[in-house]
Amino acid sequence: MNIFSGVIVSIKVSGNISLITIDVNNIFFKTMVIETPAAAAWLKMDSRINVIFKETEVIIGKGLKHLVSLQNKVPGKIIDIQKGELMSKIIVDTAVGNIVAVVSLDAVLQLDLQVGETVSAMIKTNEIMISQ
Numbered sequence: 001m002n003i004f005s006g007v008i009v010s011i012k013v014s015g016n017i018s019l020i021t022i023d024v025n026n027i028f029f030k031t032m033v034i035e036t037p038a039a040a041a042w043l044k045m046d047s048r049i050n051v052i053f054k055e056t057e058v059i060i061g062k063g064l065k066h067l068v069s070l071q072n073k074v075p076g077k078i079i080d081i082q083k084g085e086l087m088s089k090i091i092v093d094t095a096v097g098n099i100v101a102v103v104s105l106d107a108v109l110q111l112d113l114q115v116g117e118t119v120s121a122m123i124k125t126n127e128i129m130i131s132q
Contacts, residue, residue, distance in 0.1 A: 058101035
């Protein structure tokens with residue numbers, strides 16, 4: 001699991017769903033939860049919170065510009081690639097810390113990913129979990 005500590009900087013509510021923005025070392029992660037500040041005392045501005053997402057939920061993109069709908073984009077440099085027969089583990093050094101991604105070997109080969117290369121680690125908003 002990728003786990004980073006941050007601070008809630010924005011909460012938008014619609015019905016029973018909240019869109020939360022969390023600042024982790026000036027990188028902003030967005031997530032949606034089925035909870036509201038009215039019902040959950042921990043869900044408030046300036047609260048410390050952990051951002052959590054699985055290695056398999058990280059999408060790797062080459063370069064820094066990607067025209068995609070993903071809101072959570074973290075730039076960094078690849079510091080390690082461990083290639084397996086089917087899957088590969090990629091470690092990306094970022095401003096929030098090392099992000100670990102597990103992607104197919106075919107994707108690593110198709111993108112020609114190399115250690116030292118600049119990439120973006122991207123995570124869908126609905127794949128980010130939070131905890132106190």
